Amino acid sequence: MGEIRVGTCSWTDRAFVASGWYPEGHRGAEARLRYYTARFPVVEVDATYYGLPSTRNSALWAERSPAGFRFDVKAFSLLTGHPTRSAALPADLRPALARQRGRTEPDPGLLDEVWARFSGALLPLRGAARLGAVLFQFPPGLAPGGPAEAFLRRCRERTAGWPVAVEFRHPDWWREAHSARTAGLLAELGMAAVAVDMVQTLPVSVPPVAPVTSDRLAVVRFHGRSPAWGTGSKEDRFRHTYTPEELASWAPRIHAMADRAREVHVLFNNCCGDAAARAAESMRRLLDTSAAPAPVD
Template sequence: MQHATQVPLVPEASAVPVRERIYIGTCSWAEKTFVKSGFYPPSVRTAQDRLRYYATQFPTVEIDASYFALLPSAYSRRWAEETPPGFVMHAKAFGLFTGHAASVERLPPGFASLLPPGLRETREVRVADVPEEFLNACWDRFREFLAPLASAGKLGYVLFQLPPGAKYSPETLEAMRGWKRELSGCRIAIEFRHRDWSRHPDALEFLAREGLIYVMVDFPDLPRLMPVVEAATADWAVIRFHGRNRDGWDRAGATTEQRYDYDYAVDELRPWTDAVERLSERAGRLFAMFNNHARGNMAKNARAFQGLLEGA
C-alpha cells in the first residue's frame, strides 16, 4: 500500500548544493503550469506544503510574484519560517522599477491615492509617469518585503530584469546605481535581454566596478536576444535558463507560456558544465536557475543539469 507523502512542518535540512558552491533551482515554485505538472506529489496540495516540499528537492528558488506585485512582508516572513536553514530565496524586483508596466489594480491598499487623478483610472503605470512620493512608497514596501528573508539569512540576489527592448544607455547604467542605493546591503543581479548590451564591453566593466552581478542567459539564438556571454562581475554568478523556443520568442503575440515551453536536451545542457566549473572558481557561489516553467520542464531540466555536474 502506498502512503501519502508527508511534508514536515519545516524540513530539517535543505536540498544540498553541488560541491557546496553551485546551487541549482527553478525560477518559481508556485507558477500555475508548474503546480499542475506533476512535480508535487498528490498529497502536497497547499501553498505552504508546496514550498516545504520544494525545499527538500532544491536548495534555492526565485520569487517571481514580487515582480508582478508589491507583496506584504507577512509572505516573506512565513516563507523564511517554513524553509530550512541554508535555503536561499531570490526576489525578482518589482517590474515598475525596471521600466515595465505595473498593474494599478494590484497595487497595495492606499497606493493608488498617491497617483495623479488621471493615472488612478488607468490599467497600468510606468516609472516615468509616477510621482516621487509614489515611487518612494513602492521602494519602502519592497524593502519591507525583503527584510524578513535578509534577517533569516535566506535572501539571495535581487533580480533586476530589463525589458526585452531596453538597449544600452548611460541613463540605464545610472538607474542601476539608483537600484543599488535603494537596496543598500543587498546583492543586485542585472539581466540584459536585448543583444545591444553585448556590443558594449563597458557594460560588464560597469557592473564589476559597482559590484553588481551579471546574469548570464540561455536564450534562443535570435538577432534581438542577448547571446551567451560568460562573465562573473561580482562574488556571485548567476545563469538563467529561459529555454530555446525560437518560434515562441520570434512569433508576435506568443504568450509567456508559449515562449517558455521548452525541454532542454541533455546535450544542450552539457556544454554549460565546463562554464559552471570555470565560473564557480571565480565566484564564491554560482546559481543556475531554470525558467522554462511550462509543463514542469524547469524542474526536470534542473535535475538533469545537477546530474551532469555531479558526474563531471
C-alpha cells in the same frame, strides 16, 4: 570552488503545480514549499515582479525553508522601468499611479513608497539569511548608454548593502561593442551579472555569455529555446525541453563561474508543466559528474 545551487524560477507556477511533480499530500502552500526545499537549494520568486511582496509571506517562506536555502526575489515591475498595472499596487497607492499617466518617469513620491514597501517586505528573508539576491530584470527598451547607466546607479543606491543580480533584455549590453563596459559597470556597482540561455536566432536574442562581475554571486537563467520568444502565450514563449547536449554545453561555463564567485545560482525558467524541475534535476546530476571547466566568456 564556490557552491553551485540549481533550482527553478517559481515553485508555485500553475502549470508546475498541475504537472504532478508535487505528490499527493503536498499540494498546499506549506507542503509544496517544504517538498521543494527538500530537493533544491534555491528558488526564484517571480510573483514579486507582478505585485509587491508582503512581510508575512517572507516570514512564512523563511520559517518553512531549511537553513541555508536561498530565495532570489524578482524586483517589482515599477522598480525596473516596466509598465505597471494599477491593480498591481496596494489600493492606497493606485491614485498616485493614475496621476502619472503619460509621464516618462514615475512620481518620485510614489517610487519612494514602493521602494520602502518592497525592501521592508524582504527583511524577514534577509534577517534569516535566506535572501540570495534581488533580481533586476530590465525591459528590452533599456539599451546601453548614459541614461541607462544612471538608472542602474539609482537602483544601486536604493539597494545599498543588498545582494543584487541584473539581467538585461536588450541584447546590446552583452554584444562585443558593449560587453566590457557592461561588465565593468556591474563590477563597479557590486552587482552580479545574469547569464542567459535562450534561442539565438532572433534579433532580440541575448548572447549566451557568462561574465562574473561579483565575487559573491553569479547567476544563470535558462529561459528555454522557443522561437516564439516575445510572441504568443506564456506557454509558447517558454515551452522547451532541454536536451542533455544543451545542458552539457553550459557545464564548463558554470564550473568556471564557480571558480570566481562564492555561489552560482542556476535557475530554469522553461516553466511549462514540470519541464523546469526536470531540467534542473538533470543539470544538477550533470554538474556533479562533468569535467573540468573551460575559461569563462
